[in-house]
Amino acid sequence: MSEGAWRAGERQCAGCGERLRPEARPDAVYCSSACRARQWRREWRLRKRVAAELSGVGRAVCPECGDSWVAGVDRRSNAVYCSRKCVTRAWRARKETFGERSR
Known part of the structure; x- marks a missing residue:
């Protein structure tokens, strides 16, 4: 055999x-x-x-880090940022510029 x-x-x-x-x-x-x-x-x-x-x-690009993904497949179809880390980073940047403007 x-x-x-x-x-x-x-x-x-x-x-x-x-x-x-x-x-x-x-x-x-x-x-x-x-x-x-x-x-x-x-x-x-x-x-x-x-x-x-x-x-x-289907291509989307994160405005914070420049990472790209396929919208609706990798992330939600209306996602703006690639991760929570980028969302937080953008929020902090907006908050700092707003604080400087109000002084």
């Missing part, structure tokens, strides 16, 4: 790569419904990202 022949009947989950149970249905592709849902969400995000990249309208 050739090496690895005992593995010929083993199938792997298309989502996580784990081995499917021996009693799984012959047409089973995923090890669980959670794994199937996780894989579907992963593919959905990828399709959404590709569509946004191809259309060119």
Whole structure:
């Protein structure tokens, strides 16, 4: 018998790569419904990202640090800043300039 022949009947989950149970249905592709849902969400995000990249309208740039992201995929579609850190930094900068103006 050739090496690895005992593995010929083993199938792997298309989502996580784990081995499917021996009693799984012959047409089973995923090890669980959670794994199937996780894989579907992963593919959905990828399709959404590709569509946004191809259309060119999905790009957003953080005014504080210059970081760019795909709006509606990586972050909310109406997000202005890339992170809470940049939001805080911008708020502090606005607060300081306002305080200097009022003196």
